[in-house]
Amino acid sequence: MADIKAPVFPESVQDGTIVEWHVAEGEQVARDQLLAEIETDKVVLEVVAPDDGVISSITKGVDSTVVSAEVIATFEAGATAAPKAESEELSKDEADKGTTIDPASVAAPVQPKAEAEGDFKDQSPAVRKAAKETGVNPADVQGSGRGGRVTKSDMVNPTLKGDNGQVIATAIGQRIEKREPMTRLRKRIAERLLSATQETAMLTTFNEVNMKPLMDLRAKYKDQFEKRHGVKLGFMSLFVKAATEALKRFPAVNASIDGDDIVYHGYYDVGVAVSSDRGLVVPVLRDTDSMGLADIEGGIRDYATKAREGKLSIEEMTGGTFTITNGGVFGSLLSTPIINPPQTAILGMHAINERPMAVNGEVVILPMMYLALSYDHRLIDGKDAVQFLVTIKELIEDPARLILDL
Structure with a gap:
């Protein structure tokens, strides 16, 4: 044992x-x-x-x-599960011999309604117990667990499904409420966000960036890039490289506060916010100053896959000196991202929209993106924050600067 x-x-x-x-x-x-x-x-x-x-x-x-x-x-x-009950084996033997057994002569075991209606071996013990107590068939319940699995709370306050899988009310005209406890991850997210707003002097500065040069660059080289490196060329890797270069120029943005001390980090670990079914997680790309675009894209792809499957390790989400979040993938036009303590700044990317812009005295339609930098004003002065964001804008609008280190 x-x-x-x-x-x-x-x-x-x-x-x-x-x-x-x-x-x-x-x-x-x-x-x-x-x-x-x-x-x-x-x-x-x-x-x-x-x-x-x-x-x-x-x-x-x-x-x-x-x-x-x-x-x-x-x-x-090395053990094996206990064999089936003797009566079941006898019935099987009799069936093999061709003997006819009168079903009426065999007493049917008393079963709870829910268990008699289906086989719940794939459900958790808590769900099976709730099914016996309530008579509710888990197969009829809309699951809120990972992968749609039915949880204990789903059985206590069930939301029933119709034959086509659509959620239906338990009674016509009834106003349904569903109550379930927060997951540990959701509670931790709530604690950290509340702590960030209460314990930092958070301020947000904005700018906008012309995405046309980056989009043209991507359109020109994306096929060659994918063929050579085996990953697609996205915008996030270029923003990570631009942010890393800006962090080198403004060390305070890459620093953190520890009590009465300022800790200046001599490395660049950039967290990339990834959405999962369980909530927003922030896996960290280590030493981004030494990573190529393909390495960054591959790292982001692997993290996104792990996040969807719930496979991210604690080590992969620990640390980080700066964070980038992209609400634009969900259609966000503008937002004020919340700092991820103990970091002192976070960059928010947003949706790319065509807007009329004045260029050399003429109105030109350009694909524009709003950028937001939230920062802890206790450590970062407004001047440094604005110039940090302007540096990212300049590098994105002229990607050759990244190659030429300008």
Whole structure:
């Protein structure tokens, strides 16, 4: 008999919550099979089977809080699941012999309504228990968990689906409310955002950038770039390089405040905000001053994939000296991004829209983007913030400056 333990959490993570068990007690499992998921305030960690065997018992159920390396289940390596009941085997043997059994002579076991209506082995223990108690079939419930899975809270306050999968009200004319607890990640996001607004002297400065030179450059070389490097050439990599160059020129924007000290970082770790089903996460590109455009594009692509699959590690989201967020992918025209502490600034990109602009005394239609830089005024003066943003504008409007280091 062996113990199955929660993963060893980093020092920055105190505990976690079991959000789902993918197996039940007595179930046969294979080596490396996913057993449970534990949500921390940063990532969802997976617990897998150490070997082939059987889950003897589950000591920590769904919604239980666990600490680092705590025992959550027991496991018997090399064992096999118990065979089916003797009556079931007898029925199978009789069927194989061609013997006819009168269904009326066999007493049907008493089953809860919900369990009789379907097989819920793929549901978590908490959901199966709720199904027995409420008589609600999980197959009829709109799931709010990752990948559309039904959670315990979904069973307590169910939103039912019709035959075509569309959400329907439980009663005609009823005003439906759904209540569910915040995930640990959402609570952590809320805490950090509130802390940033209360503990920093946050100010935002704006500018606009003509995207035509960058769009022309991308249109000219995107096919060659993808063929050579195996990744698509996007705008984010060029903004990361432009921001890195601007950070070199304005060290205060790359610094952080630690108590009464200012910490000037001699490296450039740029966080790129990525949207996921669980919320906004900020994985970090390390040493962007030594990365090429292809390296940046590949890193962003990998992070986006991991974010969608919930595979980002804590290490990949730890640190960072500056952050870039792009609300433009969702259609945002203008916003004031919130600083990601302990960083002192964040760059906000927005949607590209054609606007009439005055160029050499003539009105020209150009693809324009608003840029926003939110910064901590305790450390960064307005002059430096404005010039930092102007530097990014100049590098984007004339990309050759990046190559020529101008």
